[in-house]
Amino acid sequence: MKNILVALGSAKHADALIAQAVKLAKLTDGKIWILHVTAANPDDFLAxxxxxxxxxxxxxxxxxxxxxxxxxxxxxxxxxxxLQAEGILVEGSVSKAIKNKVQEHNIELVIAGHQKKDFLYELFTANKKKDLVDELQIPLLAVPIKA
Structure with missing residues:
Protein backbone atom coordinates (compact mmCIF):
# COMPACT_ATOMS: atom_id res chain seq x y z
CA MET A 1 0.00 0.00 0.00
CA LYS A 2 1.73 3.09 -1.23
CA ASN A 3 -0.95 5.61 -0.17
CA ILE A 4 -2.78 5.40 3.15
CA LEU A 5 -5.42 7.93 4.19
CA VAL A 6 -6.10 8.55 7.87
CA ALA A 7 -9.58 10.05 8.27
CA LEU A 8 -9.09 12.05 11.45
CA GLY A 9 -12.29 13.09 13.16
CA SER A 10 -10.88 14.18 16.52
CA ALA A 11 -7.44 15.22 17.72
CA LYS A 12 -7.76 12.95 20.76
CA HIS A 13 -7.80 9.88 18.50
CA ALA A 14 -4.91 10.96 16.28
CA ASP A 15 -2.22 8.88 18.00
CA ALA A 16 -4.14 5.60 17.75
CA LEU A 17 -5.02 6.08 14.10
CA ILE A 18 -1.59 7.29 13.05
CA ALA A 19 0.10 4.40 14.88
CA GLN A 20 -1.81 1.96 12.66
CA ALA A 21 -0.97 3.94 9.53
CA VAL A 22 2.73 4.03 10.45
CA LYS A 23 2.82 0.25 10.98
CA LEU A 24 1.38 -0.38 7.53
CA ALA A 25 3.33 2.35 5.73
CA LYS A 26 6.62 0.97 7.08
CA LEU A 27 5.86 -2.40 5.51
CA THR A 28 5.38 -0.89 2.05
CA ASP A 29 7.38 2.34 2.22
CA GLY A 30 4.04 4.07 1.76
CA LYS A 31 2.91 7.66 2.19
CA ILE A 32 0.44 8.70 4.86
CA TRP A 33 -2.21 11.30 4.11
CA ILE A 34 -3.91 12.77 7.20
CA LEU A 35 -7.34 14.17 6.36
CA HIS A 36 -9.50 16.30 8.61
CA VAL A 37 -12.76 17.77 7.37
CA THR A 38 -14.29 20.91 8.84
CA ALA A 39 -17.60 22.61 8.25
CA ALA A 40 -17.70 24.83 5.20
CA ASN A 41 -16.91 28.44 5.94
CA PRO A 42 -19.04 31.19 4.45
CA ASP A 43 -16.56 33.13 2.36
CA ASP A 44 -18.91 35.33 0.42
CA PHE A 45 -19.81 38.83 1.51
CA LEU A 46 -23.51 38.09 2.06
CA ALA A 47 -22.78 35.15 4.35
CA LEU A 83 8.02 8.11 6.11
CA GLN A 84 6.38 10.56 3.75
CA ALA A 85 3.33 12.25 5.21
CA GLU A 86 1.05 15.09 4.32
CA GLY A 87 -1.77 16.77 6.21
CA ILE A 88 -4.91 17.92 4.45
CA LEU A 89 -7.65 20.11 5.89
CA VAL A 90 -10.78 20.26 3.76
CA GLU A 91 -14.07 22.09 4.19
CA GLY A 92 -17.39 20.44 3.48
CA SER A 93 -18.86 16.96 3.51
CA VAL A 94 -16.76 14.22 5.12
CA SER A 95 -17.85 11.48 2.72
CA LYS A 96 -17.27 13.67 -0.35
CA ALA A 97 -13.87 14.76 0.94
CA ILE A 98 -12.80 11.17 1.56
CA LYS A 99 -14.01 10.08 -1.89
CA ASN A 100 -12.23 12.99 -3.57
CA LYS A 101 -8.93 12.40 -1.78
CA VAL A 102 -9.06 8.65 -2.43
CA GLN A 103 -9.34 9.36 -6.16
CA GLU A 104 -6.96 12.32 -6.21
CA HIS A 105 -4.09 10.58 -4.39
CA ASN A 106 -4.68 6.97 -5.47
CA ILE A 107 -5.37 5.95 -1.88
CA GLU A 108 -5.29 2.20 -1.32
CA LEU A 109 -6.44 2.08 2.31
CA VAL A 110 -8.55 4.33 4.53
CA ILE A 111 -7.99 4.21 8.29
CA ALA A 112 -10.73 5.62 10.51
CA GLY A 113 -11.67 5.46 14.16
CA HIS A 114 -14.60 3.36 15.25
CA GLN A 115 -16.78 3.51 18.31
CA LYS A 116 -20.41 2.66 18.56
CA LYS A 117 -22.63 5.57 17.55
CA ASP A 118 -19.54 7.51 16.44
CA PHE A 119 -19.82 9.94 13.52
CA LEU A 120 -17.40 7.93 11.39
CA TYR A 121 -19.23 4.73 12.32
CA GLU A 122 -22.45 6.27 11.07
CA LEU A 123 -20.68 7.57 7.98
CA PHE A 124 -19.43 4.13 6.98
CA THR A 125 -22.34 1.94 8.06
CA ALA A 126 -25.61 3.84 8.17
CA ASN A 127 -25.62 5.71 4.89
CA LYS A 128 -29.05 4.86 3.56
CA LYS A 129 -28.13 5.69 -0.03
CA LYS A 130 -25.04 3.54 -0.23
CA ASP A 131 -22.24 2.62 2.13
CA LEU A 132 -19.12 4.68 1.60
CA VAL A 133 -17.10 1.48 1.80
CA ASP A 134 -18.89 0.15 -1.26
CA GLU A 135 -18.38 3.42 -3.10
CA LEU A 136 -14.66 3.61 -2.38
CA GLN A 137 -13.90 0.08 -3.55
CA ILE A 138 -10.78 -0.04 -1.34
CA PRO A 139 -10.14 -1.53 2.11
CA LEU A 140 -11.14 0.31 5.27
CA LEU A 141 -9.36 -0.29 8.55
CA ALA A 142 -11.66 0.60 11.45
CA VAL A 143 -9.54 1.19 14.56
CA PRO A 144 -11.42 0.75 17.85
CA ILE A 145 -11.23 3.93 19.92
CA LYS A 146 -12.56 4.84 23.33
CA ALA A 147 -14.89 7.79 23.84
Whole structure:
Protein backbone atom coordinates (compact mmCIF):
# COMPACT_ATOMS: atom_id res chain seq x y z
CA MET A 1 0.00 0.00 0.00
CA LYS A 2 1.73 3.09 -1.23
CA ASN A 3 -0.95 5.61 -0.17
CA ILE A 4 -2.78 5.40 3.15
CA LEU A 5 -5.42 7.93 4.19
CA VAL A 6 -6.10 8.55 7.87
CA ALA A 7 -9.58 10.05 8.27
CA LEU A 8 -9.09 12.05 11.45
CA GLY A 9 -12.29 13.09 13.16
CA SER A 10 -10.88 14.18 16.52
CA ALA A 11 -7.44 15.22 17.72
CA LYS A 12 -7.76 12.95 20.76
CA HIS A 13 -7.80 9.88 18.50
CA ALA A 14 -4.91 10.96 16.28
CA ASP A 15 -2.22 8.88 18.00
CA ALA A 16 -4.14 5.60 17.75
CA LEU A 17 -5.02 6.08 14.10
CA ILE A 18 -1.59 7.29 13.05
CA ALA A 19 0.10 4.40 14.88
CA GLN A 20 -1.81 1.96 12.66
CA ALA A 21 -0.97 3.94 9.53
CA VAL A 22 2.73 4.03 10.45
CA LYS A 23 2.82 0.25 10.98
CA LEU A 24 1.38 -0.38 7.53
CA ALA A 25 3.33 2.35 5.73
CA LYS A 26 6.62 0.97 7.08
CA LEU A 27 5.86 -2.40 5.51
CA THR A 28 5.38 -0.89 2.05
CA ASP A 29 7.38 2.34 2.22
CA GLY A 30 4.04 4.07 1.76
CA LYS A 31 2.91 7.66 2.19
CA ILE A 32 0.44 8.70 4.86
CA TRP A 33 -2.21 11.30 4.11
CA ILE A 34 -3.91 12.77 7.20
CA LEU A 35 -7.34 14.17 6.36
CA HIS A 36 -9.50 16.30 8.61
CA VAL A 37 -12.76 17.77 7.37
CA THR A 38 -14.29 20.91 8.84
CA ALA A 39 -17.60 22.61 8.25
CA ALA A 40 -17.70 24.83 5.20
CA ASN A 41 -16.91 28.44 5.94
CA PRO A 42 -19.04 31.19 4.45
CA ASP A 43 -16.56 33.13 2.36
CA ASP A 44 -18.91 35.33 0.42
CA PHE A 45 -19.81 38.83 1.51
CA LEU A 46 -23.51 38.09 2.06
CA ALA A 47 -22.78 35.15 4.35
CA UNK A 48 -20.43 37.28 6.43
CA UNK A 49 -23.17 39.89 6.82
CA UNK A 50 -25.61 37.26 8.09
CA UNK A 51 -23.91 36.57 11.42
CA UNK A 52 -21.83 38.15 14.17
CA UNK A 53 -18.20 38.80 13.27
CA UNK A 54 -16.91 37.06 16.42
CA UNK A 55 -18.42 33.73 15.27
CA UNK A 56 -16.69 34.03 11.93
CA UNK A 57 -13.42 34.98 13.67
CA UNK A 58 -13.69 31.95 15.98
CA UNK A 59 -14.15 29.62 13.00
CA UNK A 60 -11.13 31.13 11.25
CA UNK A 61 -9.00 30.75 14.39
CA UNK A 62 -10.17 27.18 14.94
CA UNK A 63 -9.35 26.32 11.33
CA UNK A 64 -5.84 27.79 11.72
CA UNK A 65 -5.23 25.66 14.82
CA UNK A 66 -6.50 22.51 13.10
CA UNK A 67 -4.33 23.19 10.06
CA UNK A 68 -1.27 23.64 12.27
CA UNK A 69 -2.09 20.44 14.18
CA UNK A 70 -2.48 18.36 11.00
CA UNK A 71 0.78 19.78 9.62
CA UNK A 72 2.56 19.00 12.90
CA UNK A 73 1.32 15.39 12.81
CA UNK A 74 2.69 14.95 9.29
CA UNK A 75 6.04 16.47 10.28
CA UNK A 76 6.29 14.14 13.28
CA UNK A 77 5.67 11.10 11.08
CA UNK A 78 8.38 12.20 8.67
CA UNK A 79 10.87 12.99 11.45
CA UNK A 80 10.21 10.07 13.80
CA UNK A 81 9.46 7.31 11.30
CA UNK A 82 11.25 8.40 8.12
CA LEU A 83 8.02 8.11 6.11
CA GLN A 84 6.38 10.56 3.75
CA ALA A 85 3.33 12.25 5.21
CA GLU A 86 1.05 15.09 4.32
CA GLY A 87 -1.77 16.77 6.21
CA ILE A 88 -4.91 17.92 4.45
CA LEU A 89 -7.65 20.11 5.89
CA VAL A 90 -10.78 20.26 3.76
CA GLU A 91 -14.07 22.09 4.19
CA GLY A 92 -17.39 20.44 3.48
CA SER A 93 -18.86 16.96 3.51
CA VAL A 94 -16.76 14.22 5.12
CA SER A 95 -17.85 11.48 2.72
CA LYS A 96 -17.27 13.67 -0.35
CA ALA A 97 -13.87 14.76 0.94
CA ILE A 98 -12.80 11.17 1.56
CA LYS A 99 -14.01 10.08 -1.89
CA ASN A 100 -12.23 12.99 -3.57
CA LYS A 101 -8.93 12.40 -1.78
CA VAL A 102 -9.06 8.65 -2.43
CA GLN A 103 -9.34 9.36 -6.16
CA GLU A 104 -6.96 12.32 -6.21
CA HIS A 105 -4.09 10.58 -4.39
CA ASN A 106 -4.68 6.97 -5.47
CA ILE A 107 -5.37 5.95 -1.88
CA GLU A 108 -5.29 2.20 -1.32
CA LEU A 109 -6.44 2.08 2.31
CA VAL A 110 -8.55 4.33 4.53
CA ILE A 111 -7.99 4.21 8.29
CA ALA A 112 -10.73 5.62 10.51
CA GLY A 113 -11.67 5.46 14.16
CA HIS A 114 -14.60 3.36 15.25
CA GLN A 115 -16.78 3.51 18.31
CA LYS A 116 -20.41 2.66 18.56
CA LYS A 117 -22.63 5.57 17.55
CA ASP A 118 -19.54 7.51 16.44
CA PHE A 119 -19.82 9.94 13.52
CA LEU A 120 -17.40 7.93 11.39
CA TYR A 121 -19.23 4.73 12.32
CA GLU A 122 -22.45 6.27 11.07
CA LEU A 123 -20.68 7.57 7.98
CA PHE A 124 -19.43 4.13 6.98
CA THR A 125 -22.34 1.94 8.06
CA ALA A 126 -25.61 3.84 8.17
CA ASN A 127 -25.62 5.71 4.89
CA LYS A 128 -29.05 4.86 3.56
CA LYS A 129 -28.13 5.69 -0.03
CA LYS A 130 -25.04 3.54 -0.23
CA ASP A 131 -22.24 2.62 2.13
CA LEU A 132 -19.12 4.68 1.60
CA VAL A 133 -17.10 1.48 1.80
CA ASP A 134 -18.89 0.15 -1.26
CA GLU A 135 -18.38 3.42 -3.10
CA LEU A 136 -14.66 3.61 -2.38
CA GLN A 137 -13.90 0.08 -3.55
CA ILE A 138 -10.78 -0.04 -1.34
CA PRO A 139 -10.14 -1.53 2.11
CA LEU A 140 -11.14 0.31 5.27
CA LEU A 141 -9.36 -0.29 8.55
CA ALA A 142 -11.66 0.60 11.45
CA VAL A 143 -9.54 1.19 14.56
CA PRO A 144 -11.42 0.75 17.85
CA ILE A 145 -11.23 3.93 19.92
CA LYS A 146 -12.56 4.84 23.33
CA ALA A 147 -14.89 7.79 23.84
Missing amino acids: LEAGPQHLYDERVESRKKKTAFIKQLAEQIEKNHN
